[in-house]
Amino acid sequence: MWTRVLDLEEVGIEDDFMELGGDSLAANELLTLVGEKLGVSLPSSALVDSPTLGAFARTVSLAQQAGPRHPTVVPLRTTGSRPPLFCFAGAGALALGFHSLARRLGDDQPVYAFQAHGLERRGFPDWSVEKTARRHLEIIRIIAPRGPYLLAGHSLGGLIAMEIAQQLAAAGDEVGFLSIMDTYMPSSLRITPGEEDGAAPAADTANGAGAPVTPGGAQEHARTYRHRLTRFTQRLLPEQRANFTNIATLKKMVQIPLTGVVQFGGMEQFDVFFNHGRLLERFYRPQPWAGRTLVYRSAENPDSEDAWSAFLTGSHDTHYVPCEHFYLLREPHVIKISEHFQAEIDRVVAEQAARR
Template identity: 40%
Template sequence: AISRESEENPVSRIGPNNAVYVIYTSGSTGTPKGVIGLHCGAVNRLNWMWRVYPFKGGEVCCQKTYLSFVDSVWEIFGPLLQGVQTVIISDDAVKDPQLLIEGLAANHVSRIVLVPSLLRLLLDSFGDLQRRLPDLRLWVTSGEEIPVELAKRFGQAMPEARLINLYGSSEVSADVTFYEIGGDPQEKRVPIGRPIDNTQVHLLDENLQLVPVGVHGELNVGGAGLARGYLNRPDLTAERFIANPFRQGEVLFKTGDLGRRLADGSIEYLGRRDHQVKIRGFRVELGEVESQIKGLEAVSNCVAVLREDRPGDQWLVAYYVPREGDTVSESHVRQHLQSKLPDYMVPQYFVELSSIPLTPNGKVDRKALPKPQAEDNLAISFVAPNDSLEMQLTKIWESVLSVKPIGIMDNFFEIGGHSLLAARLFSRIEKTMGLNLPLVTLFKAPTVELLAKIIRGKSWNAGWSSLVPIQAGGSKPPLFFVHGAGGNVLLYRELALHLGNDQPFYGLQAQGLDGRKPPYKSFEDMATHYVKEVRSLQPEGPYYLGGYCLGGAIALEMAQQLVSQSHEVALLAMGETSNFSSAPAVLPFYYSRRLQNLMFHWQNLWTLPMRDKLAFFSKKSRTELERAKLKLII
């Protein structure tokens, strides 16, 4: 019967857009969803690998990834379709560093794909990887971000091997970009590199507009590697696979990952969009917090999370693992972050662990991280008030910050304070103690102890100056930033901290905040006064000026006056500043921004105690009226 059948090969009816596999991925949500991968994506990924990293004679590959994960496709078919030998590493060996190393060495494996967590485990377990694995010349990391310090350690341990960083997801045939890491990387973060063949990566804002070089945006991927979508999930497919605004009839996949394009064209990964959190109105990149902690040589691994164990009670928590043989105190980690990050990005709790819990595929299991205990909060040791003044101030601080107990050495900004709470604090001090202190007093006195000292010495009653030293020291030319519509310059504290101790930074606060001198009513008068203040500190240029919102427009007028006086202005930085010289063109933008501001103030209003709501509403109403008058003058 068989002899009667044709000897010709069967006709294949499989095309590029047919499904090649369905792989379930939980992503960051924890809910499994089936990704329908296509033949065209799989073949494109394989062809790229064979072209860029071709196999050489005598190579041996290994298959160690669970078949339910997309990396297993390339581990199996990459070498198989090229006739390259592959050995299978058992699940037990993958979980045991000793068995894994023995298996790789015995089979002379020449290339491996692994997550950075497993690479770290191997480096921590063996100080002589080069000797143990002389044949393993190509190491590929994927699945999670690889820290710079881990890449440096690899370069020192395996100087003759190559280390490739791949980025991607199951929805885009596993890999989208690649970057070969040098033996001694100098970047602050390891880039994910450039797209593989027939793949496009667009960095877009929330309106699907391209962002400039250096500005963060969401990674949207197009090209041959895209999956068809999610199995039996048309709603989720429509949400994540969107129409390509740059190529009609094509599709982009919204990865949910953030990144920015560097000057050389490569891309830097900045973490998950759902790992970008807001605390007290500040946007915090958890990946940046983790990156700074991992910069400590004595820290082996870490993860940062935003916890809300009780409704409305949000805390930033850092979990870290000391390197074997090293001791790392919580205070040391805290002080390191305080020197590198703004206060609002420094975690309230630090928890030391023996290891970071992982999911079966080697990624961080955030749900398994333990709840921090009270003793994990190692802010400066509690120091009780010494007299009635410090006791009175402490009670006001505890009431405004909703934190108990507060010691006289605790820094206002490090225990949850920000500009809105600062205004509430000084309003409460004025009502309770009859003292009208300028907000900028917090720059000099961010603790109860220092504030009490200023009040006792009555130095807050000194002559008023618009020029406020936020960061007075440093060897670089000073920066002068003008207040926004609110008049105070507290919002520039984080910027000054970010620029470092070597950058002098001065704020220009509005005249009239002290309630004594009348405020200026025009940009020109404000600018003339601020130029005089700036020149009292720095008589000659070049000048470096800036401002946020309204402050940008005032800084522009200052620059024009300085140039007219034959002074050089080397920098004029304007943040979210409107151009009111062409009213019709900016009216839609203007009213949009006013609506955003209204929503922002409305949210702040509802966070206040009832007794403060009326005062806040009255203050903001007066500000808007003054702003409207100013618009008419302009």
């Protein structure tokens, strides 16, 4: 199974999945194969805890005795004296994708990565960037009750990280730095004012962008979900309007409202959450951010080099990474990124120590 998903002829028992070129997509395919061939359901964190072939084989053997894992957060490293780094995966991507970055940051750096609710276990998904941010922030505050907070997001995760930074700042908390990693400008910025009206249901408006989530139980979830189902038939992704009769488009329309509620097989699960994420970014309008920010752009990024400058009013650096969008977090590209992150975290730690 490892040789298949990694496209290798052979793998040694002590070989490491990530070091062999494994990424979020390969991990997803591997876990699907394990489920189909061996009847064992494993979370993506299994590859964090058991990164070598031998260790992973033992994990599979003991899977029936394994305890439940958190559905949205994967602890990539829990030890270390430095402020934790919180990472946010893109649409459809597993939190495991940040594993190589976490390993490059050293043993003293705690790292936690987040993925979409419902991606690996059934559950009502979040239908806005703001709600996704609030869900993750509840967990972040348990892990780290106080700042400074270190945030990084890849692709759609960059918008989520930016929104979490805004919510933290609004609550008076310190954000040490934010990193937007090959996050494209949201298409919401191209929606006309007429289209924007009614973009969010009444339940969202009542809560507000930065308000805490109020426990409404199953009825509130179901009401919001029904509202989204109805609105989805009226609001399509821009490119779908011209392809309404296309079979692939119609399939996409049917699947997206079922995101998280129905578990699709293999890469189809990634596709469904990827399209769900595109809806989230379409309706999100970022606000100016005055904190320290690192911006990364891949060779596939369609935006202008200074596209984010209008929203980043504080100190920010933009770095070009010569790779494809999904390869940004892979070796060897992650080496330079980890060096930048270490320098920023060193700065945050020094400033924190100077205030004591």
